[in-house]
Amino acid sequence: MAGRVATPTLGVCYYPEHWSEETWAQDAAQMVATGLTWVRIGEFAWSRLEPREGVFDFDWMDRAIETLGSAGLRVVLGTPTATPPRWVVDKYPDMLAVDGDGRVRGFGSRRHYCFSHAGYRAESARITTELARRYGRKPHVAAWQTDNEYGCHDTVVSYSNAARDAFRDWLAQRYQSPQALNRAWGNVFWSMEYDSFDQVELPNLTVTEPNPAHVMAFRRFSSDQVVAFNRVQTQILRAHTDAPLIHNYMGRELAFDHFAVGxxxxxxxxxxxxxxxLSDRIEASEAHKARYLQQGDPDMQAFHHDLYRAVGNGRWWIMEQQPGPVNWAPYNPAPLPGMARLWAWEAFAHGAEAVCYFRWRQAPIAQEQNHAGLLRPDSQPAPALGEAAQVAQEIAAVGPLETTQAPVALVFDYPSAWAWETQPQGADFDYFRLMLDMYRALRKLGLSVDIVPSDCDDLSGYGLVLAPGLMTLGQTLSDAMQRCSAACLIGPRANTLTEEFAIPNPMPPQVPGLDVTISLMESLPPSHMRPLREGGAVRHWMERLEGAAEVTLATEAGDAVVMSSGNLYYLGAWLDDAGLGALISKLCVAQGIETHVMPEGLRLRDAGGTRFVINYGADPVTWDGRSVPGCGVAWFAR
Amino acid sequence: MAGRVATPTLGVCYYPEHWSEETWAQDAAQMVATGLTWVRIGEFAWSRLEPREGVFDFDWMDRAIETLGSAGLRVVLGTPTATPPRWVVDKYPDMLAVDGDGRVRGFGSRRHYCFSHAGYRAESARITTELARRYGRKPHVAAWQTDNEYGCHDTVVSYSNAARDAFRDWLAQRYQSPQALNRAWGNVFWSMEYDSFDQVELPNLTVTEPNPAHVMAFRRFSSDQVVAFNRVQTQILRAHTDAPLIHNYMGRELAFDHFAVGxxxxxxxxxxxxxxxLSDRIEASEAHKARYLQQGDPDMQAFHHDLYRAVGNGRWWIMEQQPGPVNWAPYNPAPLPGMARLWAWEAFAHGAEAVCYFRWRQAPIAQEQNHAGLLRPDSQPAPALGEAAQVAQEIAAVGPLETTQAPVALVFDYPSAWAWETQPQGADFDYFRLMLDMYRALRKLGLSVDIVPSDCDDLSGYGLVLAPGLMTLGQTLSDAMQRCSAACLIGPRANTLTEEFAIPNPMPPQVPGLDVTISLMESLPPSHMRPLREGGAVRHWMERLEGAAEVTLATEAGDAVVMSSGNLYYLGAWLDDAGLGALISKLCVAQGIETHVMPEGLRLRDAGGTRFVINYGADPVTWDGRSVPGCGVAWFAR
Amino acid sequence: MAGRVATPTLGVCYYPEHWSEETWAQDAAQMVATGLTWVRIGEFAWSRLEPREGVFDFDWMDRAIETLGSAGLRVVLGTPTATPPRWVVDKYPDMLAVDGDGRVRGFGSRRHYCFSHAGYRAESARITTELARRYGRKPHVAAWQTDNEYGCHDTVVSYSNAARDAFRDWLAQRYQSPQALNRAWGNVFWSMEYDSFDQVELPNLTVTEPNPAHVMAFRRFSSDQVVAFNRVQTQILRAHTDAPLIHNYMGRELAFDHFAVGxxxxxxxxxxxxxxxLSDRIEASEAHKARYLQQGDPDMQAFHHDLYRAVGNGRWWIMEQQPGPVNWAPYNPAPLPGMARLWAWEAFAHGAEAVCYFRWRQAPIAQEQNHAGLLRPDSQPAPALGEAAQVAQEIAAVGPLETTQAPVALVFDYPSAWAWETQPQGADFDYFRLMLDMYRALRKLGLSVDIVPSDCDDLSGYGLVLAPGLMTLGQTLSDAMQRCSAACLIGPRANTLTEEFAIPNPMPPQVPGLDVTISLMESLPPSHMRPLREGGAVRHWMERLEGAAEVTLATEAGDAVVMSSGNLYYLGAWLDDAGLGALISKLCVAQGIETHVMPEGLRLRDAGGTRFVINYGADPVTWDGRSVPGCGVAWFAR
Ligand SMILES: [Zn+2]
Ligand SMILES: [Zn+2]
Ligand SMILES: [Zn+2]
Known part of the structure; x- marks a missing residue:
């Protein structure tokens, strides 16, 4: 992978429709003075762009773009399809999604549509076409955003009639006959066989758990519907603009395949x-959550940075960056001073082209009135404004940054997330949690990481490749592993299912060249740990491994935990931090990868020849002879 | 406020329809012998008063009233509208309320009606008229109760079609045009704008949180419907009786405005x-709950006493007093000996005119069969009977008690409760909890307290006024604060919203004469405390305060917590008990208000010249040279 | 009770329809080689037996039975009514059960039928008839199983229209007039009176709790529907076969009366x-759950063994025995080595005629793909296979075992479970939990136990009889207690309700010959214990006892806990383990029953002259001079 070079930029999200037109010019001037490059607008403005069906009001948008653009800002224009106006819902009452309990998810907030509804998809195409025609060639419009945060508020999976009908079509296309579907899903098991695709219901509200193959097919279908919905917009936009097309994914949102949308x-x-x-979507001890309460988890952001660098094929942004307290978590404290700067620099260190703060001015109205902006509702500066300005100055001083291949690759796969959600087998088995544990272990050793998709065909250049929890190990990745010189650490629970959610025969993991068989799988409650011989312990999950491969790591009781042949390692357990750290350390030593045991809260990221040291802790830390202030970031040539 | 004088009385709730007619006379005689004055009857008896539509059977009620009255008891007659018979529901199937999940709340218990249903409101008027005509001038009927426990079992808010239609009418009247509503609610925010009032749905089952302005309007509407429902009955009753009209509110029931009903x-x-x-609706530590398991929280009752003294404009009762174990809490232990007496005396100390035990004889049937009465189901005395008799004798000895103005006023405001429920911003921010924390702090300093409504126009005579969590500080109260000589402690989170649920501009709290601005608000998890310089700590909630006012209290880190000018103090945080105690102590010293640091479980209440010392603890406590037995109460001239 | 003698046998559950026909013969041969006698088949195979309505395919079943039978196995044939095929649901869309929230419980797993649906009951009769006709006299078919795990997945209680209509009929039959029903239920209480049976709804979705008498009637009805459903099948089978009829009940399934089905x-x-x-349905400390994580609770299995020996009138089996990790608990660890053997031997010690492992080969498909079998999905032996073979050899060596009357009887009553679920009065009051506490206390004293139904008419031969939590003490049992020489320990909460869910008058418990009255009942939170004078404590529940009987046990505070006259003891509290152990010990001493204080994890069971010592602990224990290995079992002549 050749190093990609990008000059960091800053931006902000702005809602001209929320403010009186007199303030636009001053807002724009202040944005520019702060050092911002980008301004994202329009993604919730449909009711102002088309107040009634077919009646458009683009004048205000024309003026807003002109005001912002002529001030020197580059506009990111959003398609407004995340918030269809009331009249669209009146036109298509059955466009609303339905939740797993069968309740219609009504109008009155946002994302109130089912991805499978053909009528709404047509409306979405229509408003996108209108916008594309009018603004596609407008010079100030420098990028486009499709919709907003697909999947946010649990909106990918819908149990509506529209979804049911579309699912049946999808099944008919995939399986061709009900008999083939029955065989694929093993419907003989409890006399669940179908005679017709029209007999297949959505897999909710069954008496006990539905067939996991049924659920998995529905999850694949649901993801495909998001891809198809988005593609309608990108095809229209491509016809009218050369500006880059972007979507803003939400953190820890795994319900659709971001690689496919990307x-x-x-x-x-x-x-x-x-x-x-940190507050609402990370599993961590109370102590950890207390320590990072006003900073965020030290690995959560970096993980997503690396993930979206992969999804964007190297090109990625932060479209919305928290600037102060938000309104939606169980508890909403303020960031410590310095964090609004640190978060931006961390993103740039991971290769972000742009970081846009959300939002310019705190809205005094509606759902997000307690969500901070760079300005307070009364237009006074909020704490993050100064930090943004500081970043802007620093960017100018630092200049372009290079993204080079990391020594480690971590395989990320959306269907695996659906698989373990469908059938966790143990209450603690969550794909994202497993991935973050793995990622954290790498980062605590000072490693920079590339995330790669599960159909990655080239692993050359990596010294270490991790594939934890990978439902199905495809031929492409398997071949790449055979070819590469990296130590490939596969598992736990890897290649344990076919694409149709069955246990393969011969039994898993069946990695070519590695004689290991999982004879049995156990899930373990938090009270139960199994100590490893060399420190650390197994928790959550353990497989019983058999085969001729060498036992590389074992429990104190003598049970194999890692078995290996050549560069292939199978890991049959979920390890705690100590165990995982020791294992990865050992592999890195063997592969000649340099590691650094990082102090609590400190993280490294290498961007080309520049090494960033990022301190999520509240107190200064001295590392490698340099002191990094609390909530601070340092960089130097490595 | 002139001192009001009342002679305490006792009473009981009785259900003649539950017992064979032969026992009525003996029950009445035993009530009188116990020293009871009042007997409440009738509030659940509709199916016996009107077994079929238009077919009345008042004879038994006539005889019951005559039996009770001629024995010397004064009857409180309830309208039976909390339990419409089955035939009413058959007549109006859509009169049933609907819960937030869209489920109809069916017949088979009680309170099975939607306040907005016009048909049921007419039925309610009809049965009330029948009763008023027959019993309005009957001498034994000395008071009336409307319905029973409005709001109990979460029955104020209904998502029925009747409620939806009435809400639309209410909105049309309030806003006159959909455009005005859109502006008031900020519906532009997520393209939530309406063209017609008929597009407005109830704010449940939205994809993510609905517009808080929408919810708040629905909460105001729902409260208004209770007021209107009750008013139908009071208007009818007024036309037929001069006896006092009463409603029995339920503890910690905040879903409608009790001042407005009152x-x-x-x-x-x-x-x-x-x-x-204590078991089911108070936030407290496990240790606190264990300590007061068989006594109840030492401040919960007194708080309600003071609240209903305000709601009743000085006149208030306990209509139902727990006499023994109840049936409805998660755990139902028995009161310690003495508590049935203590609770009554505490109420009288706070100015109650009457305390009625619920119920005379434990019913062996139906939902409340495990709810104790003064008699057991087999008519043997239950433990509380003797205590009630003792209270009756003591009342006679003590004579009338005076209620005089307390040194401290606490502002209580129902819409504020709805506001913070609508948008807590932090999981721990609950209005009642905040109020009870404040009230407890006052009582732990031995203070008697008056509760006043948020439209109070006269604060003269108070030395200290507290207005925590007051959503909107109205002109009337604000003026009263300016005029009075009390130290006014406003906040936290006070005047932070307009009546339409928007952040005001200029920014909060905008108290005239107090140069303080809240630049930022934080909610804090339980694990996070911020110590104060002078002891105690901030918890749950903290605001960042700016302005020219003096910093009166600050954290160890130097952040302002209280700022003041003259008699006005703004409190920008939720304080723990120690912090709150110290702050109030200091204000009391400055205002020349006498305080006493009370031992655990001991509370004072001054009724005119009589000081009551109430011991919620199980063990005797010596205070001011007097020993008060565990679960005991002492009084003396102060 | 005369000693019953049975020779233990082993078996397995098998699904020929899941495997290609070529493997059947080899599977059968391996079963026989393992020492298995029984093979259960067919209970989920309806879609293969009758793929379309009226179109049968019995050929494969004929061949499967022939293959298995001719290999030497005895077939248990299941009626397939737990899994009606999709076409049945298409024919009767309203046959699906409805949950308490009103949601239809759809097709796609199993047990998707309402017991009250007449159409489905007819279908069930039809397929049963077909099977009975074809296989009723077939020599290899040596036993029949009706349906599968009635009640599993909470399927006894359904709120469908079919259930509602059938309930009304049931009520009309039971009460004859709505007036009688009103009186029986005390419907006057909240004007809940009915004019017609057609006004009675099912007791879900009421505003607050429904009348417990209403719920209790519905629970009795729901149980009766299971009995009636099962009886349809048994009547058909009886006409066509002489083989024994069996149902496989699920652990801790109490929603219907197993004695009545039995x-x-x-x-x-x-x-x-x-x-x-252990993981999903036992209340126990975390330490206990951790200690027995891979073994199961030491008393849970034995309790069920003794229960089903009673339900089967002496004849009982384990139809499904866990062989390895399962798929459905929150956590699914593997059994420790030895447990698959221990469980079988424990069952035989309690008189089981057969223990069948579930299942032969782990299925690679559908819901239970992570449920272990005796073989792995790839047909390799799973750990339990060898243990099963060992048991088979040991059986041959040991020969027949005798079941003799135990010294202790414990009364078990399904309606009592419904009663306390309907109105627990305290969050911790659960009938099964109380029973298991009692049973555990007995077993920790080394006692063998007989469970007897609440209509037991002969207690002769017992030294101790326990009747905890018995809702209603019927005349038959009461008379048996009077006649017998056992110490009868009745209570807590015994005979406290009439069959119509009312408090009796005279007040409970009204045990003839025992002058005790419960004057008051308290439920207690976990934080609250009341120490006993002689060690141990009251927890969860305490009654206030009055009367002339002798106080046998009291709290430190002097409150009576046990009162007695002659052989009758009333226990007015839920005791902790220490208190219960001491009480039972004392009663045993008085009755001359030999007890042994068992070490942690060790249990005794006497089968005729053979004493079994069962070690649920992971480590060896020496007892009575004999060492029992961890997860081991020893037996010897006593
Ligand atoms: Zn967003
Ligand atoms: Zn009440
Ligand atoms: Zn089963």
Whole structure:
């Protein structure tokens, strides 16, 4: 992978429709003075762009773009399809999604549509076409965002009639006959066989758990519907603009395949709310959550940075960056001073082209009125404004940054997330949690990491490749592993299912060249740990491994935990931090990869020849002879 | 406020329809012998008063009233509208309320009606008229109760079609045009704008949180519907009787505005279940709950006493007093000996005119068969009977008690409760909890307290006024604060919202004469405390305060917590008990208000010249040279 | 009770329809080689037996039975009514059960039928008739199983229209007039009176709790529907076969009366999943759950063994025995080596005629693909296969075992379970939990136990009889207690309700010959214990006892806990392990019953002259001079 070079830029999200037109010019001037390059607008403005069906009001948008653009800002224009106006819902009452309990998810907030509804997909195409025609060639419009945060508020999976009908079509196309579907899913098991695709219901509200193959097919279908919905917009936009197309993914949103959506886009972006996420979507001890309460988890952001660099094929942004307290987590404290700067620099260190703060001015109205902006509701500066300005100055001083291949690759696969959600087998088995544990272990050793998709065909250049929890190890990746010189650490629970959610025969993991068989799998409650011989312990999950491969790591009781042949290692357990650290250390030593045991809260990231040291802790830390302030970041040539 | 004088009385709730007619006379005689004055009857008897539509059977009620009255008891007659018979529901199947999940709340218990249903409101008027005509001038009927425990079992808010239609009418009246509503609610935010009032749905089952302005309007509407429902009955009753009209409010029931309902009534009453409430509706440590398991929380009852004294404009009762174990809390232990007496005396100390035990004889049937009465189901005395008799004798000895103005006023405001429920911003931010924390701090300093409504226009005579969590500080109260000589401690989170649920501009709290601005608000998890310089700590909530006012209290880190000018203090945080105690102590010293640091479980209440010392602890406590037995109460001239 | 003698046998559950026909013969041969006698088949195979309505395919089943039978196995044939094929549901869309929230419980797993649906009951009769006709006299078919695990997945209680209509009929039959029903239920209480049976709804979705008498009637009805459903099948089978009829009950399934179902069958069986049950359905400390994580609770299995020996009138099996990790508990660890053997031997010690492992080969497909079998999915032996073979050899060596009357009887009553579920009065009051506490206390004293139904008419031969939590003490049992020489320990909460869910008058417990009255009942939170004078404490529940009987046990505070006259003891509290152990010990001493204080994890069971010592602990224990290995079992002549 050749090093990609990008000059960091900053931006902000702005809602001209929320403010009186007199303030636009001053807002724009202040944005420019702060050092911002980008301004994202329009993604929730449909009711102002088309107040009634077919009645458009683009004048205000024309003026807003002109005001912002002529001030020197580059506009990212959003398609407004995440918030269809009331009249669209009146036109298509059955466009609303339905939740797993059968309740219609009504109008009155946002994302109130089912991805499978043909009528709404047509409306989405229509408004996108209108916008594309009018603004596609407008010079100030320098990028486009499709919709907003697909999947946010659990909106990928819908149990509506539209979804049911589309699922049946999808099944008919995939399986061709009900008999083939019955065989693929093993429907004989409990007399669940179908005579017709029209007999297949959505897999909710069954008496006990539905067939996991049924659920998995529905999850694949649901993801495909997001891809198809997005593609309608990208195809229209491509016809009218050459500007890059972007979607802003939400943090820890795994319900659809971001790689598949990303394939239709030019740039990936994600919405980074470190403090909100620590509070509402990370498994961690109370002590850890207390320590990072006002900073966010030290690995959560970096993980997503590396993920979206992969999804964007190297090009990625933060489209929304938390600037102060948010309104939606169980608890919403303020970031410590310095964090709004640190988060931006961490993103740039991982190769971000742009970091846009959300939002310019805190809205005094509606759902997000307690969500901070760079300005307070009364237009006074909020704490993050100064930090953004500081970053802007530093960017100018630092200049372009290079993204080079990391020594380690971590395989990330959306269907695996669906598989373990469908059938965790143990209450603690969550794909993202497993991935973050693995990622954290790498980062605590000072390693920079590349995330790669599960159909990656080239692993050359890596010294270490990890594939934890990979439901199905495809031929492409398997071949790449055979070819490469990296130590490939596969597992736990890797290649344990076929694509149709069955246990393969011969039994897993069946990695060519590695004589290991999983004879039995156990899930373990938190109270139960199994100590390893060399320190650390197994927790959550353990497989019983058999075969002729060498036992590389074992429990104190003598049970194999890692078995290996050549460069292939199978890991049959979920390890705790100590165990994982020791294992990865050992592999790195063997592969000649340099590691650094990082102090608590400190992380490294190498961007080309520049090494960034990022301190998520509140107190200064001295590392390698350099002191990094609390909530601070340092960089130097390595 | 002139001192009001009342002679305490006792009473009981009785259900003649549950017992064979032969026992009525003996029950009445035993009530009188116990020293009871009042007997409440009738509030669940509709199916016996009108077994079929238009077919009335008042004979038994005539005889019951005559039996009770001629024995010397004064009857409180309830309208039976909390339990419409089955035939009413058959007549109006859509009168049933609907819960937030869209499920119809069916017949088979009680309170099975939607306040907005016009048909049921007419039925309610009809049965009330029948009763008023027949019993309005009957001498034994000395008071009336409307319905029973409005709001109990979460029945104020209904998502029925009747509620939806009435809400639309209410909105049309309030806003006159959909455009005005859109502006008031900020519906532009996520393209939530309406063209017609008929597009407005109830704010449940939205994809993510609905617009808080939408929810708040629905909460105001729902409260108004209770007021209107009650007013139908009071208007009818007024035309037929001069007896006082009463409603029995339920403990910690905040879903409608009790002040507004109370304005149509003569006396407020509430239903006091100290042990049940400790178990099921108070946030407290396990140690606190264990210590007061068989006594109830030492401040919960007094808080309600003071609240309903305000709601009743000085006149208030306990309509239902727990006498023994109840049936409805998660755990239902028995009161310690003495508590049935203590609770009554505490109420009288706070100015109650009457305390009625619920119920006379434990019913062996139906939902409340495990709810104790003064008699056991087999008519043997239950433990509380003797204590009630003792109270009756003591009342006679003590004579009338005076209620005089307390040194401290605490502002209580129902819409604020709805506001923070609508948007807590932090999981721990609950209005009642905040109020009870404040109240507890006052009582731990031996202070008597008056509760005042948020439209109070006269604060003269108070030395200290507290207004925590007051959503909107109205002109009337603000003016009263300016005029009075009390130290006014406003906040936290006070005046932070307009009545339409928007952040005001200029920014909060905008208290005239107090140069303080809240630049930022944080909610804090339980694990996070911020120590104060002078002891105690901030918890749950903290605001960042700016302005020219003096910093009166600050954290160890130097952040302002209280700022003041003259008699106005703004408190920008939720303090723990120690911090709150110290702050209030300091203000009291400055205002010349005498305080006493009370031992654990001991509380004071001054009733005119009589000082009551109430011991919620199980063990005797010596205070000010007097020993108060465990679960005991002492009084003396102060 | 005369000693019953049975020679233990082993078996396995097998699904020929899941495997290619070529493997059947080899599977059968391997079963026989392992020493298995029984093979259960067919209970989920309806879609293969009748792929379309009226189109049967019995050929494969004929061949499967022939293959298995001719190999030497005895076939248990299941009626396939737990898994009606999709076409049945298409024919009767309203046959699906409805949950308490009103949601239809759809097709796609199993047990998707409402017991009250007449159409489905007819279908069930039809397929049963077809099978009975074809296989009723077939020599290899040596036993029949009706349906599968009635009640599993909470399927007894359904809120469908079919259930509602049938309930109304049931009520009309039971009460004859709505007036009688009103009186029986005390519907006057909240004007809940009915004019017609057609006004009675099912007791879900009421505003607050429904009348417990209403719920209790519905629970009795729901149980009766299971009995009636099962009886349809047994009547058909009886006409066509002489083989014993069996149902496989599920562990801790109490929603219907197993004694009543059992009365129509010849043998009771249950499905024993010790490790799954420990994880998902036993209240125990974390330490206890950790200690027995891979073994199961030491008393849970034995309790069910003794229960089903009673349900089967002496004849009982384990129809499904966990062999390895299961798929359905929150955590699914593997059994420790030896447990698959221990569980079988424990069952035989309690008189089991057969223990069948579930299942032969782990299925690679569908819901239970992670459920271990005796073989792995690739047909390799799983760990339990060798243990099963060992048991088979040991059986041959040991020969027949005798079941003799135990010294202790424990009364078990399904309606009591419904009663306390309907109105627990305290969050911790669960009938099964109380029973298991009692049973555990007995077993920790080395006692063998007989479970007897609440209509037991002969207690002769017992030294101790326990009747905890018995809702209603019927005349038959009461008379038996009077006649017998056992110490009868009745209570807590015994005879406290009439069959119509009312408090009796005179007040409970009204045991003839025992002058005790419960004057008051308290439920207690976990934080609250009341120490006993002689060690141990009251927890969860305490009654206040009055009367002339002698106080046998009291709290430190002097409150009576046990009162007695002659051989009758009333226990007015839930005791902790220490208190219960001491009480039972004392009673045993008085009755001359030999007890042994057992070491942790060790249990005794006497089978005729053979004493079994069963070690649920992981480490060896020496007892009575003999060492029992961890997870081991020893036996010797006593
Ligand atoms: Zn966002
Ligand atoms: Zn009440
Ligand atoms: Zn089973």
């Amino acid at each position: 394939a239709d886009l030019d740039v990936a972006s994600w919405d980074s709310y470190p403090i909100g996420f | 304005a149509d009534l003569d006396v407020a009453s509430w239903d006091s279940y100290p042990i049940g409430f | 009365a129509d069958l010849d043998v009771a069986s249950w499905d024993s999943y010790p490790i799954g049950f």
